[in-house]
Every structure is written in structure tokens, then in C-alpha cells.
Amino acid sequence: MIPSDHFTRFYNEVFKFLESQGEAELEAYFLAISKNQEKHILELIQTKGLAGMEEYWSHIKVEENCDMDIDRYDDHIELRMNVCPSLSKVMDNDAEPMGRYCDHCAGWIGPILDKTGYHLVYDVISRTEPRCVMRVFKDAAKAREAEKDVKLLMGWPGHKV
């Protein structure tokens, strides 16, 4: 058994292999993981909207031991990951980190939000710092406006930036 604690380091090896096979393979994998994640979050978003997102990520904050702040407003939700345990583990690793490890997060979340009519603005800030800011808007225009403030905007399959 690869412990669930070590999934991210396994994930990192998978990313390195897929990157060597080409961008299309990496994107296909993000979509497969996104499909896998639907069972955990899709219904929550479809039935509860931003409150469903808050419920899901509040659970993740605890289970994945995240140092994260979550603020929900009428028109959007904001997650500030102060210390990301996923990238932290990948960097604290005897194997080489994949340079674009952070891309997977928007890679699976973005397609789910596209399906539910929400608009993701994912600021990775830096791929070598374990922190990021994710905002999800009900309104596309507000999301586009928010994109102007980011340091490193992340895209996802079907949504290039």
C-alpha cells in the first residue's frame, strides 16, 4: 500500500511520466481525475452552490491538514491556501518534484466548475511556493475582472490562459 499520506509523491511521479508523453496525455489525466472527483463534490455544487463548495473544502481543510482560510460571500467564494500540504510534501521529497505540479489542482477543479456554470480564478502565485488563492464566481464578468489581480493565473483543459 502506498499510504494516502504519500499519494502526492506518487502523483508527482505520474505527472513526470505523463509530461514526458506530451501535453495531451497530461490533460487527459487531469480530466480523468476530475471525473473521479465528481463523486465527492459535483452534487454538493449542483444542490448548494457556493455553500456546497464551502462544505467540501472545509472537509478537505481538515482531512488534508491544510493551513487554509475560506471566506464565502454572496457572489463568490475565496480559498487562501497559506501552506499547501500537497506541494509541501512534493518539495520535501527524495524524488525530483515535477516543475508544473501545481497545474493539477485547477486541472481537475476547473472542468467541474465549467460543468456547473461557475467561474474559476486560480492564482497559483508561484509554482515553487506552497500557497495559492482560488476564487469561484457566479458571474463571468466578475471573474474576468478578478483575473487582473493575480500573480500566476492557471488554466485547465478547455480553458487556456
Next chain:
Amino acid sequence: MGEKLRYAEEGEVHLDFHGATNTTIDFIIDRFGVEAMDEIFRKVGRDVYRSIHEDLVAGDTRQLVEHWRHFFTREDCDYDIEIGRDEIVLTVRRCTAWHHVARLVGTPSPHFCDQTIRTNEALAEGSPFAFETTITGPGACRQVIRRR
């Protein structure tokens, strides 16, 4: 070296990651074949677990045993470890990972336990030890490490 763990995680446990592992195994094997998946597990065994691998190459099994104790306990597996003079046996009667995936998707990938078999083989590569990993039932296995 020895009993000190290179990666000793604490806090909560997110078992849904095992579901993502299952999805990953099916994805890689469907698109690239089982050999590609085996090679990724080999890199996990040699590179991610370099510290345990290097201990085994040096003839020291203590970190491996501590790794088993730490993570099989964290995941609330039903297991025991028997340390004999010539071999060490890890008996897993109920693997939390396998059963969690079974709850999530019904039937885990037929290659789900390759993560254990292939990673074990890589850990022991170039060492004086050999692994014998036997799947003894759904979510159950016996892992034996002994000198070659």
C-alpha cells in the same frame, strides 16, 4: 538510517486519495500498458522511498518495519508484523486502502495491489533482500522480506 522515518506524517488521514490511486492505475494501464505503471511504481520504490531503499541495500530493515507500523496504524489496517531470525512477515488481514476503494467504486482495479508488489520489488532492488508479496484475499496480503 535505521528506525527514523524519512516521511513521518501526522494529523488527519485523507483516505479518498486511494480512490485517486485506483483511477490513476486504470488510466495509465489503459493508455500505456501495465509496464508503464510498473515503471512508475519502481520509481516510487527507488526514488520516493530512497531512504528505505538505501537502508535495505545496506542490510538494514528497521526503517521499513517502522514505515509499515507507522502507516498501517495511521490507516487503521488490521495487520501484524512478525520479526523472525531469517525473515520479516507483514500480514495484512484488512487493508483499509482496498476496502475504501471498494466502497467508493465497487470493485478496485485488478492491478490495485500492484502498488504494493512492484514498490516492494523496487525497494529491495540491489539489496541483500528479496520480497515475496502474496495477495491472500480481497484487501488482504502477506508480505515477506528475507535475505536472498
